[in-house]
Amino acid sequence: MSSEMKSDEDQIAKTKENQIRDWKEQIKNKGYQYIETYQFVSKGKNFNQRNYGVTVDYRFLRVIQQLDFLESQQIQFYMNIFKDVYKDVKLAAGFCHFFAEFWTQSTESLSFNINPNFSWNTQISNFNQYQVNRNQDYYQIQNQDFYSKQNDMIENNKHDENREIIQQKLKLNNNQETNGNNNSSIIQGIDSQQTDEIKNQTDENKNSSIIKGTDSQQIDEIKKQNDENQHSSIIKGTDSQSNDEIKQQTDENKHSLIIKGTDSQSNDEIKQQTDENKHFSIIKGTDSQSNDEIKQQTDENKHSLIIKGTDSQSNDEIKKQTDENQHSLIIKGTDSQQIDEIKKQTDENQHSLIIKGTDSQQIDEIKKQNDENQHSLIIKGTDSQQIDEIKQQTDENKHSLIIKGTDSQQIDEIKKQNDENQHSLIIKGTDSQQIDEIKQQTDENKHSLIIKGTDSQQIDEIKKQNDENQHSLIIKGTDSQQIDEIKQQTDENKHSLIIKGTDSQQIDEIKKQNDENQHSLIIKGTDSQQIDEIKQQTDENKHSLIIKGTDSQQIDEIKKQNDENQHSLIIKGTDSQQIDEIKQQTDENKHSLIIKGTDSQQIDEIKKQNDENQHSLIIKGTDSQQIDEIKQQTDENKHSLIIKGTDSQQIDEIKKQNDENQHSLIIKGTDSQQIDEIKQQTDENKHSLIIKGTDSQQIDEIKKQNDENQHSLIIKGTDSQQIDEIKQQTDENKHSLIIKGTDSQQIDEIKKQNDENQHSLIIKGTDSQQIDEIKQQTDENKHSLIIKGTDSQQIDEIKKQNDENQHSLIIKGTDSQQIDEIKQQTDENKHSLIIKGTDSQQIDEIKKQNDENQHSLIIKGTDSQQIDEIKQQTDENKHSSIIQGTVSQYNDDIKIQTNFNQASQKLQIQDSKQHDFNNSNIYQNETLNNQNFNQQHIQQTQQQPVQQTFVQPQNQINAQPPQKTFTFKIINMSIEEPVKKQKFQINKLPDLLNQVAQMNGLSSKEDLKNQDFLYFPINLSQAHWISVVVNLRDKIIYYFDSYYEQVEEDVREGIYIILKSLDFNRNIFRFETKWNKQYNGYDCGIFILLSLLHTFQGDLKYSYNQARASEFRNRILYDLAMVASQVNLSKELFESILK
Structure with missing residues (x-):
């Protein structure tokens, strides 16, 4: 039986193949075009045919091949094919847009009614998955030609594998x-x-x-x-x-x-x-030559032993054997020549031992064995020549030991062993020549030790071991030559130690160890030559230490250690030459320390440490030469410290520390030469401090600190020459401080600090020469302060501060010459203050401040000459304040601010009008009356006749005739509610049904009553297809939704309205749902076509699933579109394509 069933299945398969071949050959014989699916992308770009009322082209067929969401034209095309093939079935199908024209609900509200249990975002995300999940259709049947190509590739691969075997x-x-x-070649005793x-x-x-x-x-x-x-x-x-x-x-x-x-x-x-x-x-009996x-x-031997890819176990065994070998090889009393050869071989041995990819376990074993070897190799009494050879070999050894990609565990073991070796190597009493050799080797060793990519754990172990080594190396009494050699080697060592990409943990350990080393190195009594060498080496060391990209944690540790070192280095009694060297090195050190991109935390730590250093450096009694050197270095230091892009936190810390430094630097009794040097350096310092783009917080802190500095700098009794220097520097300082684009907050803080500075600067009894200098500098300062584009808030703060300055500047009894100078400067100041384009708010604030200034400026007892000068300056001031193009509204605002009494009158008028409005509920529109302006102008001309020539024409222009007053009353108000939009356009329904009838070959909608089935495709929210089949013969309504298992109530109600329009009783119909489930997000259109096809075929069980839908899409729909776009299909040809 089984054999017979297999034979039957084979016959069925052969008949299907014959049918496929038959209809394809039939199409080709008739001269129609057919392109295979796998060839359509390359050959079908020019395909364009029209039939069944739809154009089938390249895009049409690619939607089917690419698993896209079917559109209305594809749905309508296949519906027309089905209707033409099954003409004998009495089924009337509505067109795709029928329900959309009948159902007027908006898309947004519709989506909520589709599935009330799901949110809008959930539905949209599900709909968007249609195209995301296109490639996840597990039911897709691949083309046979594609499988054949894969099989050929597999066979070729197998052939290649067999050849390798x-x-x-x-x-x-x-x-x-x-x-x-x-096996037969080795015999005992062979020579x-x-x-x-x-x-x-x-x-x-x-x-x-x-x-x-x-x-x-x-x-x-x-x-x-x-x-x-x-x-x-x-x-x-x-x-x-x-x-x-x-x-x-x-x-x-x-x-x-x-x-x-x-x-x-x-x-x-x-x-x-x-x-x-x-x-x-x-x-037995090998001498040194044999070894x-x-x-x-x-x-x-070992060079070729370790090849790429050997695992850790192999290397473990190799090293274990090598340890036993070398343990017995090195015996006490071996002369230096033997040790030299051993080390030379060891270097070459380890150079080839560590190749790329060796893991940490290999290194551990190597180092453990190497420790035991070297532990017994170095014994007391070895002369300097032996140590030199050992170190030279050790350098070459370690140079090749650490290759790219070695992990931290390797370095740990290496360093642990190296510590034990060096701990016994350096003994008390070794002469300077030995130390020189050791250090030279150590430098070369460390130069190659740290390569790119080494992690922080490697550095930690290296430094921990290095600390113990150097701790015992430097002992009391080493002469300057030893220290010079040690430092020179240390510089070269650290220069290559920190490479790009080292993290903060590496730097922390390095610095912690360096602190302990240097703490014991510098002891009391070292002469200036030693300190010079130490500092020169320290500069070179730090210059290369901080490379781009080092983070703040690195800088913190470096500075903390540097503080402890320098704290003990500078002691009382150091002469000026020592301080000069220290400062020169410190300048070079800090110049390279702060590189682009360092964050605020780095600067904070640097400055905190720098404060402590400088706090103890400057002691009472230092002569002027020392201070000059200190300041020159400080200038260069700060010039390079603040680079573009430093944030406000950096500037804050720098200034806070700078304040403390300068607070103790300037002490009573410093002569003018010292102050000149200090100021010259301060100017250069601040000139480069404020760069473009610094934010307001930076300026605030700078000014706050600058105030405290200058507050203690200017003390009673300073002569005019000192003040001149201070002011000249202050002018240059402020000239470069305010750059284009600084915001209002910056200007506010600058002016607030400037007020406090000038308030204490001008003291009673200052002669006219001092005031002249102060004013000249103030003019230049303000001339460059107000740049084009400054906003109104900046001008307000500037004027407010200027008022306070001038209020205290002009004191009773000042002679006419002083007032003349003040006014001349005020004129120049205001002449440049009002620039074209300043808005009305700026001019208002300027005038308000000018009133207060003049109110306190004119004091009793001033003679006529003073008043003339004041008036002349006021005229020039106002002459430049009114710029062409300002509208009358600006002049009105200026006049309103000129008189405070007038402003109070206007407020009273407004209050009274508002009170009338509240009582009468009448809207009144009226303009302000300008008669008060004219009256005020008359009063002003009586008091100030000099201004008449300039003010009178402006008042004539501003005078306006009184305007008419209008009164409006609301008599009646009617509000009509909009007509509520209906959900269904029932008045359109008869015409729509007539169109459906005509499309199905019927005369009118009355003929629809005689059909067996009605079919309606429905598109929900332009994202999902559902369908409804009305079985008029059996009075059943089938509702199809392949994605949501829930009925849209509006669709149900719409179907009932259609039935009522066709004179059917809705109560006799049974509503039945069909949830044929789709497993992707794009086959909903395929499912509604299958529901229509099964209805035409009479299969009312609708037993189709996702597998059938995938097959239907991948093969049948493509073939139907390719053939039906060129010729009308017969039922036989259609069924042969389906099979």
Whole structure:
């Protein structure tokens, strides 16, 4: 039975293939175009056919192929095909836009009614998934040609793999032959010539024996044998020639031993033979020359031993054996030549040992063994030549040890071992030559130690060990030459230590260790030459220490350590030469310290430490030369400190610290020369401090600190020359302080501080020369202060402060010459203050302040000459304040502010009018009466006749005739409610039904009553298709929704209205839902077409699912569109395409 069923299935499949071939051949024979689906992208771009009332082109078919949301034209095209094919079925289908024209509800409200349980955002996100999930259709059937291409590719890949397997087998056969050769070649007691032959053969044999992929077990066996070999090989007394031969052979042997991929068995055989060979080859009695040869061979041996990709277990075994070898090799009493050779070989050995990709476990074992070797190597009494050789080798060793990508665990072990070695190496009493050699080697060592990408844990361990080493190295009594050498090496060491990308943790550890080292290095009594050397090295050190991108934590630690160092370095009694050197180095140090992009936290720590340093540096009694040097360095320091883009927090901390520094610097009794130097430096300092783009918070802090500085700087009794210098510097300072684009908050703070400065600067009894200088500087200051584009708030604050300044400046009894100077400066000041384009608010504030200034300026007892000067300046002031193009509204505002009495009268008028408005509920529109302005002008001309020539024409222009007054009353108000929009346009329904009837070949809507089925496609919110089938014969309404399992009540009500329009009783119809579920976000259109097709075919069970929908889309809809766009389909051709 089973065989018969299989045969039947095969026959059905063959018939289907024949049918497909038949209709495709039939289409081609008739001359119609057919493009296969996989060729349509390349060949179908010019496809354009029209049939069934719809144009089918490239875009139409790509929507079907790309799993897009079906649009109205695709739905309508297939509905027309189905209707034409099944003409005998009495089914009338409504067009796609029928329900949209009948149902007038907006899209937004519609979406809420679609599914009340879901939010709007939820539905929209679900609808958007239509196109997101297009590639997740698990029911898509791939094209057979595509599968055939994949099968061809798979077969080709298999063929390539088989070829590689054959090659590997050939290599394994060669290995087995090589093992057989080696097994019989090693005999006990052979002399050096035999050993040479054996090794030569072993090299050739192993060169071809090892293939990719040796595992750790192979390496373990090799090393275990190698350990036993070498353990017995280095014995006292073997002659150098035998060892030379053995080592040369061993090198060649191991060079070819570790190759990519031999199995463990072949390596086991090779190693067993190598063990037996070496076991008898090394005899007691080797001198230094024999050890040299052994080490040279060992180096070459290990160079080829560690290849890329070897795992940690292999290296562990190698190192364990190497430890035992070297432990017995170095014995007490070996002379320096032996140690030199050992180290040279060790360097070459480790240079090739650590290759890219070795993990931390390998390094741990290497270092553990290296510690034990070196621990016994360095013993007391070794002379300087031995130490030099050891260090030179150690440098070369470590230079190649740390390669890119080594992790922190490797560095930890290396440093731990290095600490123990160096701890016993440096002993008390070593002369300067030894220390020089040690340091030179240490510099080269550390220069190559820290490479790009090393993490913070590496640096921590390195520094911890370095601290212990240097702590015991520098002891009391070292002469200056030793310190010079130490510092020179330390500079080179640190210059290369900090490379780009090192994180803050690295810097922290480095600095913590550096603090302890330097804390004991600088002791009391060091002469100036020592300090000079220390500082020169410190400058070079710090210059390279801080590189771009270092974060704030790095700077914090550096500065904290630097503070402790410098705190003990500068002690009482240091002469001026020492301070000069210290400052010169400090300048260079800080110049390179702050680079672009350093954040505010860095600056804070730097300044805090700098304050403590400078606080103890400047002591009473320092002569002027010292202060000059300090200030010159401070200027250069601060000039480079503030770079573009520094934020306000940086400036705040800098200024706070600068205040404390300068507060103690300027003390009573400093002569004029000192103050001149201080001011010149302060000018240069502040000139570069404020750069474009600094925000208001920066300016605030700067000015606040500047006030405190200047408050204590100017004291009673300073002569005119000092004040002149102070003012000249203040002018230059402020000239560069206010740059274009500074906001109003900056100007406010500047002026507030400037008021306090000038308030204490001008004291009673200052002569006219001082006031002249002050005014000249004030003019230049204000001339550059107000730049084009400053807003009204800036002008307000400037004027308010200027009023307070001038209020205290003019005192009773000042002679006419002083007033003349003040007025001349005021004229120039105001002449440049009012620039074109200033708005009315600026002019209002200027006038208000000017009134207060003049109110206090004219005091009793001033003679006529003073009044004349005041009036002349006031005329020039007003002459420049009224600029062309200002409208009458500006002049009105100026006049309103000129008289305070007039303003109070207007307020009373407004209050009275508002009171009348509240009582009578009458809206009154009237303009302000300008008669008060004319009256005030008459009073002003009586008091000030000089202004008449300028003011009278303005009043004539501003005079306006009284305007008419209008009164409005609201008599009646009617509000009509808008007509409520109906949900369905019932009046359109008859015409829409007639269109449906005509599209289905019927005469009118009355013919729709005689149909068996009515079909309505419905688009919800332009995002989802549902459908409704009305079975008029069985009185059933089928509601199809493939996505939401919920009925839209408006759709239900609309269907009932249509039935009522066709004279059907809604109560006799049963409502039935169909939830044929779709599993993607784009096949809802396919599901409503299937509901229509099953209705035409009479399958009212509607038993279709997602699998059928995917097949229908991928194959059937494409073929239908390709054929039906060129020819009308018969029922036979249509069904053959469906099958």
